[in-house]
Amino acid sequence: MKHNAFVVLSVLFLGLTVGCQHPSNTSDNTSSSQITNQTSQNALVNQELAQKALNSNLAYDLVESLTVEVGPRLAGTDKDLIAVEWAMNKLNSLGFDKVYKEAVQVPVWERGYANASITAPFAQPLVITALGGSVATPKGGIEAQIVRFDSLAALEAADPSLVKDKIVFIDHKTERHRNGKGYGMTVGGRSKGAVAAAKKGAVAIVIRSIGTDSDRMAHTGVMRYQQGVAKIPAAAMSNPDADLINAMLKRDSKITLALDMSSKNLGTATSYNVIAEVTGSSKPDEIVLIGAHLDSWDEGTGAIDDGAGVAIVTAAGKLIQDLPKKPARTVRVVLYAAEEIGLIGGKAYAKAHEQELAKHYIAAESDFGAGKIYQLDVKVNPQVFEQVLAEHHGMKTVGVEMGNNKAYGGPDVSMLPNYGVPVASLRQDGTDYFDYHHTPNDTLDKIVPSALAQNVAVYAQFAYTMAQSEIDLRPILAKDK
Structure with a gap:
């Protein structure tokens, strides 16, 4: 009962704080009561998403499947292509509206x-x-x-x-x-x-x-x-x-x-960025991107780096996919190729999608293991920073505090602010992350299922809130890039 009361208070708080704002692209004919009602509905959906995430084993099942059935997946190797096939099959089986892959040329190196x-x-x-x-x-x-x-x-x-x-x-x-x-x-x-x-x-x-x-x-x-x-x-x-x-x-x-x-270099090979989408209901051409990288080093099984991230964003996207009513914007899940060897998939994505980056509403990447998320940072137009934080106040119910306007988004999306794309960093507790990072000890047992589920809850809330938001996040001022 105490938790339910807190949820209600959170919804009321959101209605009061966000409802009194004046988003730049909201019509003057839209009444404040309509804005407040929509805000309250969004908050209720967010709490539903969080609860479903916390009660679900999907993310853990995904990372277990990836580490057991594929294992280490160094870019450009046979295992890398097996991982791509694994991702395509999983995303299709989860029922996303659209699943596809985009070729990326990567260097091949043998240890x-x-x-x-x-x-x-x-x-x-x-x-x-x-x-x-x-x-x-x-x-x-x-x-x-x-x-x-x-x-x-x-x-x-x-x-x-x-x-x-x-x-x-x-x-x-x-x-x-x-x-x-x-x-x-x-x-x-x-x-x-x-x-x-x-x-x-x-x-x-x-x-x-x-x-x-x-x-x-x-x-x-x-x-x-x-x-x-x-x-x-x-x-x-x-x-x-x-x-x-x-x-x-x-x-x-x-x-x-x-x-x-x-060790030696063996030329180049073709890998792929693997992409899934939840098509937006009213603004399908606008994109909320949540990503992770599919490749890993060859020493461990790539559980925390970045099997956890793959599982988090995929499970978050699935929760939004299964909502009775889709959010306004498209939620795009991107599993990047070849991050470990130089952000190659991230750079390829930015180049391939350069013409539509103006339609990317915001982007975030999970690539710091599976520790609980404790803070939300963003990089948006400073004039709307406080409004953005107010929209995400509901995250406090899953242990996330509001942070600063200095996010970089994550490795594969770190170049997007240069194109004017707002980004967010959902800060994970990495206290022990570098105990295991890039070693044979990067294995499934390092992941705590409850912490992984909390990550899914936060990413689902973030993606849904941003897909519904009426705030104009741009421009990111040149001095803030």
């Missing part, structure tokens, strides 16, 4: 083996993994002295004479934060470290894993080369092994490491 060991003065094996896109070592491997740096910035500032003919070791620890901001502080060493090291004459680079765990497992992730700069092998070592090397360096400044990797 191969990666071995490393300290050979002197304290011989010990290390646990490493190749970084995505890395070249192999020369046949027979590399053996050279380590040179350690606290960060990418320290490497970039170093005298080249300290680096030449050595193996660079970037030892930058990733801090644990609920919002994952520690990742942003360290990930540059993974993505840019090989170029910085090669420019100074290094023969290879091995970084401390970009992760918050203390497991003896290495975290993979994409790295990049630069045209005109030598391509050197790049790997990540487990956090305990990084600690081991630091202990060795306290005893002897000259540590020799042997590295042997067989």
Whole structure:
């Protein structure tokens, strides 16, 4: 009874707060009572969506199916195409109004083996993994002295004479934060470290894993080369092994490491963005986009990254599909290709749909595991920011607070604000996300079903509210992009 009373109060609050607003595209002939009635109806539907989501196992069943029946699905591999077929079959079986796929050209990379060991003065094996896109070592491997740096910035500032003919070791620890901001502080060493090291004459680079765990497992992730700069092998070592090397360096400044990797690039292949739609009842050409990425790294089964996201947005879309009356705008579920290797599916989508991006009302992506959503951030016209938050007040019944106007939307939709598309970030609790991220430990058991269901509830509420909204979210001012 206490919960029901809170729902009623939420509906009344919405009626009072949003009903008194004056949306820019609402006719002057529309009475305030009509606006209030519609707002109250929307709030009731939102609470119904949330309750159904919290009582449903659909999202968990979906991510279980994906991780068990497909498993790791590195872009450009046979498993990637199996995942596309899986997604098409699931979306069709769920009864979406429209299901289709769009071809995307992706680079193909093979991990191969990666071995490393300290050979002197304290011989010990290390646990490493190749970084995505890395070249192999020369046949027979590399053996050279380590040179350690606290960060990418320290490497970039170093005298080249300290680096030449050595193996660079970037030892930058990733801090644990609920919002994952520690990742942003360290990930540059993974993505840019090989170029910085090669420019100074290094023969290879091995970084401390970009992760918050203390497991003896290495975290993979994409790295990049630069045209005109030598391509050197790049790997990540487990956090305990990084600690081991630091202990060795306290005893002897000259540590020799042997590295042997067989990774290689295999050209390009065709993958697909997979798309499903709930057709809008009165504004079918306007799009509310909720997305996730279908590909994963090849080390784990891709459960939290991003099987969870695939399940969340698909289940949310299904709840809206099954409503007795469809919302005004079309809700488009996009399962992006090849996010892990450079947001390729996201970029391809933006290019393919450039002519209709003016009709994209708002976009959001789920790509941060399955922790509970605790805050809603948006990026909309600042003049309507408070109105937008007022429309989403009902989310408080499932534990979501209203946030700021600084959202970036998620990796695959992060480029859309440059086209004027408003975005939202439904902030998940990522306290332990980087314990498992890009490791063999990214498996189904890390997902808590009740937290996953809460995500579905929030995404369903968000998508429905935005599909019904009468607020003009644009323009996003240039200074706010």
